[in-house]
Amino acid sequence: MENENFVLIEGKKVAIEGERNLLELIRKANFNITTFCYQPELEIYGACRLCLVEVDGMGIVASCCVAPKAGMNVHINTDEVRRLRRVNLELLLASGNHNCTLCSKSGNCKLQKLAEEMGITEIRFKAKQKPVHRDTTSAALVRDNSKCILCGNCVRICNEVQGIGAIDFAFRGYRAQIATAFNKDMGLSHECVSCGQCARVCPTGALVPNSSEIEAVFKAINHPTKKVAVHIAPAVRVGLGEIFGLPQGKSIDGKIAAALRMLGFDYVYDTAFAADLTIVEEATEFLQRFTQGKNLPQLTSCCPAWVNYVEKFTPEFIPNLSTARSPMQMMGPVIKADFVERGGKREDMVVVAIMPCSAKKGEIKREEFYVDGNPDTDYVVTTVGLARMIKEAGIDFAHLPDAEFDHPFGTKTGAGVIFGASGGVMEAALRFAVAELDPKHAGKLDLSALRASSTVKEAELSVAGKTVRVAVVSGLRNARKLLDDIKAGKNKYDFIEVMSCQGGCVAGAGQPQFEGWQARKNRSKGLYDDDAKLAYKSQDNKDVMALYGTIFDKIGGHKAHELLHTHYTDHKDRTGQTK
């Protein structure tokens, strides 16, 4: 019998294959309708009314809110649907401050895109301008509610995926807006951990990563006496290319190295070098804790939004956090210490980190990362921010020949490169730890369970007669659940990797925007492809190992501890509780 399970979309049969809503089915049929409030990984909301279609017998419906049913006859471009979508868009345009040429989201804004697609050249409704309050108090994010269309994506991701709820709808009717608790500026929000996932799903310029430091970076490059070192995080090499029309997820580290040199940076390094260094320190720390049975499970500490989360919401786990700094915050002091060793002055070396992340911008401002008023890392520029610099400088990025990174701090292994994917830090740590515990262990570990594109993963390893239980979790709500289970005694692990963004740094707020899981898969694959071409484990990074005995005395030693480790502070809100 012929399969009857299909929907007619503009007269064409489209099979129903478990799609969540009619909109997914319509998109599968190659009608890629631009909408604002539907995000595949969030609850269905139905606020923007731009996915309207006409269904025989039902009339005009929001296709995101309708389950596909066999026999439906769907029309997408009827006069009535076109008219209504246009009215809805015009009303959104009239109710906000949408001055595209003065917006950092210009060229990458869904509202702008849809206005272009519909050929909007005038707005028939009298514009009622919302008051403009550009909130730049957060190091990580800039917020401008006058550009907000109230699609609610930011509120839902902060609640549903991160389990935080730092922002929510507040006030009512025309005055309705997205607000932090008590309408504080973002920089004063107690709840915000700066992960920036709200900005990642914002269709307009209402919430964007802070990019105010780009000007200062150009100025530092042009400074007559200062030297400027730059290093790129793993995820950047698989994120930047798509902005310049290159295939999504393909690693283009060579092109990036070339572009950074053309921009005028004096030293072009790779954060993956410092990731190897992080592994040496953090996995050594783990082996000590594991042998002594102390402060287990060890929690990774390279994700700054996660560190913020622990400090603000689950400070009882601070002793479990690895004291090893993040790769970025190891790189800065190492570059500066090396510069000083060679006779330079610390403040004459400016370190710029290119990161896929908004929280990294806040991380460098932590007071423990300053020496006599000079920061370990001077500026963080996002992947998207770097694209802007490349464009402003007029560099024809897509056609650049590959260039090499500078050494020693551009030397890396595959273990350092996979840090950008969920599961990568854990895999890198296990590669190190197994080699330490069992020097005779040959060949590569099978850790495919940690590479799956799920948000909670676990693995068990038998090494030298001992069993190591590890978990990998991404998304802060998932992380919280895991911690709650551990507290309740339902689960036991030795080592847990946490990344705030689902899928890891490849899906960070500083990366080009995307929807759904495919982008995460493509970008992660790019990292594992690079990994396959490089040395396997962090011990194999000769330039990292050479630091011990020069800048540092020994692994985990005194000087290493000073430059490569950190501490954390309890910031939990205990309003009304007795101390």
Add this chain to the structure above:
Amino acid sequence: MPDRFKPAAQILKDYNYDSAKLIPILQKVQDAYHFLPEDIMRFIANELKISPAKVFGVATFFAHFAITPKGKHIVRVCNGTACHVKGSAGIIEAVKKKLKLKDGQETTEDLLFTLECVSCLGACGLAPVMVVDDIVHGQVTPAKAEELIDEVLKAEAK
């Protein structure tokens, strides 16, 4: 626990820390504190294990809730259709003048009075209606409104 939080803690206990009861909890808390202070809302959020932004969202959605201090005595003047036709605008003006309230100001500097203009009190037969501390007065005139406020002031002076 600081004394200031004890009434809120008791209300939360009475409602069994049920976050689904947020609205009635906030109503009781507002009765106890005369408005919803920031630290109390934060305390409620923490105890109910919901985000403070959610509590703030609910508190700012309903006109009934005040996030700035209200006066000790609440004067409500109805400005619904029936009351409006019967001259409530004059009553509002008279009360504002009597209490020396500027435009947009609801609460007196000494926190003794708050004037609320409400849309309907459901007592249209008595229009125009004014409510002083939950006592309903019908067929109010501007002069009567001033008298009612004087009565409160007299009681306060004792």
